[in-house]
Amino acid sequence: MANTKFIKSEFFFEEDVRESVAEVPVDKHQPWPENEKLKVVGKEIPRIDGYDKTSGTALYTFDINLPHMAHAKILRSVWPHARIKSIDTTQAENLPGVLAVITHKNIPEIKWFEDSFLFDTKIRYEGEEIAGIAAETEEIAEKALKLIKIEVEELDFTVDPGQAMKETAPKIHEGGNIVGGNPFTYERGNFEEGIKNADAIIEETYSTQVVVHNPTEPHCSVANWDGDKLTVWDSTQAIFTVRGVVSRALNIPENNVRVIKKYMGGGFGSKLAGGKYTVIAALLAKKTGRPVRLTLDRREMNLAVGNRPDSVQSLKLGAKKDGTLTAMSHYAYGSSGAYQSGAGCSWPFRTVYQCPNVKVEEYTVYINAGPGRPFRAPGHVQGTFAMDSAIDLLAGRINMDPLEFRLKNYAEKDQVYNIPYTSKKLREAYEAGAKAIGWEKRNKQPGVGTGRYKTGIGMGTQIWWGGGGPPAYVTLKLNRDYSVEVLAGSQDLGTGTYTFVAQVASEVLEIPMERISVILGDTGVVPYGPPSGGSVTSPSISPAVRDAAEQMKQKLMKAAAAVLSLKENDLVYKNGTVSSKSDPSKSIFLSDIMGKINEPVLVTTGAREANPEGYMIQTFGAQFADVEVDTLTGKVRVKKIVAAHDIGRVLNRTLLENQFHGGIIQGIGFALMEERIIDGNTGKVLTTNLHDYKLPLITDMPEIEVIIVSEGDPMISNTGVKGIGEPAHIPTAAAIANAIFNATGVQIKSTPMTPDKVLMALSQNS
């Protein structure tokens, strides 16, 4: 509302998936007590969709097989930068089995990012969409792609953001290569004064690479028209976003588009927006009058559906001898690819450590490469890597323990908006994590060890929103046989949404989990909820489930009072039975209540309440890495990660650990091996398969210990849950970098910290 203090992050240029404002406040329910006093919530409960997934009966988008279905492929640019002069699709159309070919010539003009179109005549990166083909089989469609003849004018290209920022660089968009024309800037206090007051100063440049999401399940859409109604099965993190994108692209109302996604094999941000492939599938389905399936292959995924922007970050930090930070500056730039996506990474830098004098200037830069997309904690992974590396360096300069240094500069409140946190238990996370990793065993002097294998311990700090918020709705249907359907405005990425929704409903209604069905991922069925990104799902949805279930309990209590002719305040609810406190012989089971009032199904709708005004909601945590560096080969082995976090209430310990395992191994991938490489001479991506693009393997998995220091954040919602998707991943790379530093005495200032870089650094140091 007008006078609501609403903290929005700067990192989402498109559909913001985090905080929101509720116009209608929903009553908060009494906060739950600690988990040990709850029966279902917080427990180690296996995921309820586990059998379906492990038995292979779970249907993913690719498994959707409609009668008479056609198959589609996309023709993509082989040029990094070009202008199309002509397209001839005659030969492709004449290939037997080809059903339809669409290009910019025969479809309505559909606007896409900024000044571009679905099929644009200006090509801005290798892999950009030029045409779509539907055919009887995928093989025929693939063959037909090669029969399309294109004449282009090749343009000079740039694939390096540092070069792209220059005036002389080829322009990717008319407005120049700096997104928005200007850098993002931020300043508090007086940086120059702060530096003057410092006893020790460091000035360093760190850089991070572009990584690609590469979820297990490929991006896929199946489109089917029924008259003017379109159904799309889509592998997406955001059913309602896809609905909106498709509706606007095709110029049909949203209620004529239904988007379905039951199961999903990961997204990590690459499936947060509606993809061009989805709209192309819908257009081809319309044109052919048949259902159309369009699945991207691994090469397309590595070229065209998003990536984490790279970064070059120049930091200058000053501290007094006692460890007090006096000044910090952060100058950075990163590539957004050919289309707009934020490359900013300064939020941790501005908020994690107490510092009165801070200056930030950062640029997002267009280059001729696949578009950047939010990737598990946009900006935070790269920002934290640089910041926490610099902090360790600075602590070393004044001979201070890096953890002690962090505690010295502990921020009690948010420094950007100057408001308190709803809760912050980072100190407890530091203490618990340090104890678990054996912080005292670290090398007091970095690199002091001897021999081929050197070990070290390092840490990184995490901050992230993750408080969720409205709008998020849940419809709950209680049937007379005490089976329950919960329709939640959400979708499951594979993170366990099905399970925690059932847990919360089970906790409140005291009905066994087995009696509860959870329905997600269908815009035609579920009410509404946010995209599953930004760690908002559990903090947004779980309170709405609780609200719906509490309303249901109230309905049952009210009805029972009438049926038993007792006062409501004389009644108690336990295991689905309402009993009189004064006369326990009077009791009635919920099915019987429903029978008496002739309501075979009771229905409630719950909603996520508004977040408190004037407070900052953040998750906090620290990860500690214990690594071994092979000084002969340069190979780093992560032996153990301790993750100690404040993420509010744990809904399910098993699912929580799953999330941490995934986040940490993805952090190891970022830290040590993953990298998209573009050949600067040709503008071609060299890493378009999983042989060339190195993902971590099961053999790279360290021992992981997860410690949660929080019991819930009662200020934010009735469940007090914060999200964990991003927090689990943010500080891993920083912790590993600092552990390598602790082991070897040298900092690797560029990710991925591959053996060649480690060896190079070691040789320069010796």
Added chain:
Amino acid sequence: MANTKFIKSEFFFEEDVRESVAEVPVDKHQPWPENEKLKVVGKEIPRIDGYDKTSGTALYTFDINLPHMAHAKILRSVWPHARIKSIDTTQAENLPGVLAVITHKNIPEIKWFEDSFLFDTKIRYEGEEIAGIAAETEEIAEKALKLIKIEVEELDFTVDPGQAMKETAPKIHEGGNIVGGNPFTYERGNFEEGIKNADAIIEETYSTQVVVHNPTEPHCSVANWDGDKLTVWDSTQAIFTVRGVVSRALNIPENNVRVIKKYMGGGFGSKLAGGKYTVIAALLAKKTGRPVRLTLDRREMNLAVGNRPDSVQSLKLGAKKDGTLTAMSHYAYGSSGAYQSGAGCSWPFRTVYQCPNVKVEEYTVYINAGPGRPFRAPGHVQGTFAMDSAIDLLAGRINMDPLEFRLKNYAEKDQVYNIPYTSKKLREAYEAGAKAIGWEKRNKQPGVGTGRYKTGIGMGTQIWWGGGGPPAYVTLKLNRDYSVEVLAGSQDLGTGTYTFVAQVASEVLEIPMERISVILGDTGVVPYGPPSGGSVTSPSISPAVRDAAEQMKQKLMKAAAAVLSLKENDLVYKNGTVSSKSDPSKSIFLSDIMGKINEPVLVTTGAREANPEGYMIQTFGAQFADVEVDTLTGKVRVKKIVAAHDIGRVLNRTLLENQFHGGIIQGIGFALMEERIIDGNTGKVLTTNLHDYKLPLITDMPEIEVIIVSEGDPMISNTGVKGIGEPAHIPTAAAIANAIFNATGVQIKSTPMTPDKVLMALSQNS
């Protein structure tokens, strides 16, 4: 509730589809003004599903075609009464293409009506289910039916209820042939005293035949299992009832069963319960591991899925010379078929006309025939035929105009529960109807005309519940592009539910109908609502739609107040725009409100409020028939029907007239031609196709004039709507009978009033 005065009818033994009790009162909204002040409601708006239906794109259950689907048929008894000694299915199973055969021998015992089972070893009527077969094609399944060998012990049977009531009759169930063992009785005042005070007395016996619903669309189920989840596409008037029946039969929780029905070609009560065919389809699908479709043919529909019980009604009525009714008695019996269904028909007799002394005794009797089922106004059509025939006879005895006689005995309040009506405009209906038919032109002396063709005018009076009530829920989703989805807990029989739901939402939100999608008929998607029977759909659902839409408007107003920084009471809502009353330059369209508060979809759930306590809700009406009797052939031609009714508010004039057209032509079928005939010697039904069972044709359609005298009933709900499905049909036959009486001077006391009966009566009179 305990202290809620709750009026339930006696006519529904199974799932009651009419009144209910809400445990949680829902706020009533201000009643709407008369229709002429509304913009959408009440107007002649074509049905929104009209194009789908007339173009053939609408999918009915039979159109559901799943990959790998098998086809099923049911083996039915050829004996009216028998005990199965053995079944040998070997040959059937060995027929190539047969996938599964189920009988009582290889499925779990599934209880059905009373003491019977899904597949019972005791056969109680010709057409009863014995086995189910699934095969690759329907033809193979049909062929396999003939290969099942059955040995039975044939039992004596009875197909006449009068005979069946006797002690010596063959027993169809252990407890004897009178359902419940005793008659239903009712008495008020002192009948014998009333008769003593009468100046004129008549004593007559009327009888009505069994008619079969025979909807256009055959009964059909498609069952498909996905693990332990079952989806059933079913041609049903009651998705939630079918869900319950299937869930209980298969012993699985209700949330594991999803019942879907999008379009339907009529039911008239025959599709109100879950059918055996649905459970058989589910069992065969489980056994074969494939989807199974099972469609009944016309013969099966005429044997086994319900019918309207016949009746024999002996009436004794007394009146004073001035027309005051002094006493009425009603002794009746009717057949329920082989399984329990109420044959009672005395409600109109007890309530339509003011009379202090009334006595009723009525029996429902088992016979060896297909089970009775509710059929468009259970009991009322046959009861009204007898009652209104007797009234005309009695009026004639004292030389009083039958309409004057009815007005003389006008009941101002309900006489059974001695409570007022929420509204009653029967007097206005009488007046308007009489005027429209030209009542003054009727034969002052019945039968006075001369010549081959004699004409006459007659009337009948209608009473019926039709007030609806809770539980009925509606979820409304407003999208940012001001498209709307309304998910209503209901299903459409073909009566226009899709359309009126959209109208009500459009009226409140002031959004064009084209922007509104209505979703019905899917237990997995819609909240909850009553079966579509008993004329409850529009009176139950329309207030829930209005409630959901009004809540949505309130949400928008509240949000707009905050966004515009104005007070809510300064705001006015018009055409989706909220404006300031004091400063009209300040206004905001709903999409912009939603954008400002970052809610891409707003969700509300509405519910039907409780009916008022201590009041009787009834619909009222009178139909007037103008007929021509060919005294040479005995053929009756209905020239015109005027239907004048009090049914609360008209939601859609076009749909209303459609309902009346259907109800009246069905009334003509009942009055003049339809009849199920069983051969008493063999126990076999002789009318199992539409050649032998005579339905009215388009050529039988009279001129119809529909007059609605009511503007809404603000006491019952926020829309003030009463149902019209039953009211449209109830008095037609009585009006025709009285018109024949008026034309010829003789009463035909038995329906259908076929030419042979007319000629016989004329010859006896001359």
